[in-house]
Amino acid sequence: MANRTQGKKNTRNNLQKSRRYTLKDDKTLTKKQSQSGFFTVDPKGKASKSSFRASSNRTLAGHSSGYHELVPADLFAALKSATDNKDGTHTLKVMTKRSYLFKYNGRRIYSAPLKAVLRSADGYRTDTARTILSGPNDTVAGHSGSNVKRTGQSAAHNALRDHIIENILANPKFENIAPPAVTATLSAAGIASMAPAELARTAKNSGSLKSKAAASSWESDRNEAKLRNDALVDALPDKAQTIVIEASTKFMTTLSPKPTLSPKPTLSPKPTLSPKRRIASKRARSPLREPKGGTGIQGGPYAKKQKGSTDVAPPxxxxxxxxxxxxxxxxxRRA
Structure with missing residues (x-):
């Protein structure tokens, strides 16, 4: 308890010296996006997949990019059309048998985290031009529009679908949790699903990544996202922090190689995550990594120095x- 309280205090002191994030200052947004706060039409409206898709647009570097949705469009549509049971739960309705989500037809999920996911889903978008996804069991896949081989993209998106439903929406620990805990969990998933440089470089055609700027700052960008997630998690009550970390650890386990048992025989051997991917102590994300290293997409193994804080406080x-x-x-996208 003392260590976690001290972590909150240190984060609070550091953030007091930071600039506060605003849509206006976010240059990765178009002028229209920064003014409205939406990438698409207000998601309070239609529930179709097409209405949730955001159009591609031009970056200052000269290339165009579409958007990868952390909450896949078909999942968003299914969540929007879920039946309210008026008892704190909703029931998913997925009638298309060929849909990956059909296995969740009739599944009960909790209303409180559902509302939080629907409210926040539109803002969780990354550029497809710079997205290389982590998939189950240490697999990797380029996203459509990245110029990187896309084999495994569906499996990577399915891992996100499963995580959001199983570890958040249908998780009893999230039944009455406050929205900030849900957004902190989604933010952590966004980082984990963006393949670390060491893995991203193994994707076929990774050297042809459409966003050249992303290749040179890959792990630096992931590190900054991790520190921003720390700021979100540290602002939560201790119980909520524990829940967020548990859910994030489950997702990381899905992305990591299949667990291996300790070589030393024990009465109750426990699986451990691969050294390539693990959750940092008392964090919802993996440890910081070396920002430089390798050829092409820049970044190395977990860094020896793990202390740090973001210079941009949460909005x-x-x-x-x-x-x-x-x-x-x-x-x-704008100067």
Whole structure:
């Protein structure tokens, strides 16, 4: 308890010296996006997949980019159309048998985290031009529009679908949790699903990544996103922090190689995460990594120095937290 309280105090002191995030200052947003706060039409409206898709647009670097949704469009549509049971739960309705989500047809989920996911989903978008996804069991896939081989992209998106439903929406620990805990969990998932440089470089055609700026700052950007997630998690009550960390650890386990048992025989052997991917102590994200290293996409192994804090404090408006969290994974669009 003392260590966690001290962590909160240190974060609070550091953030007091930081600039506060605002949509206006976020240059990765178009002028229209910074004014409205939406990438698409207000998500309070239609529930279709097409209405949730955001159009591609031009970056200052000269290339165009579409958007990867942390909450996939088909999942967003399914969540919007879920039946309210008027008892603190909703029931998912997925009638298309060929849909990956069909296995969740009839599944009960909790209303409180559902509302938080729907409110925040629109802001969790990264540029497809700079997105290389982590998939189950240490796999990697380029996103459509990245110029990187896309084999495994569906599995990576499915991992996100499963995480959001199983570890957040259907998780009893999230039944009555406050929205900031849900957005902190989603933010952590956004970081984990963006492949670390060491893994991203193994994707076929990774050297052809559309966003050249992203390749040179890959791990620096992931580190900044991690520190922003720390600011979100440290602001939560201790119980909520524990819940967020537990859910994030489950997702990381999905992305990591299959757990291996300790070589030493024990009465109750416990699986451990691969040294390539793990959750940092008392954090919802993996440890910081070396910002430089390798050829092409820059970044190395977990860094020896793990202390740090972001220079950009979270926004006052909770609806802007998703934009704040995903800013690191978008390219600049206006001067």
């Amino acid at each position: 006052w408006d909770p609806l802007q937290v998703p934009h704040y969290s995903s800013e690191c994974f978008r390219d600049v």
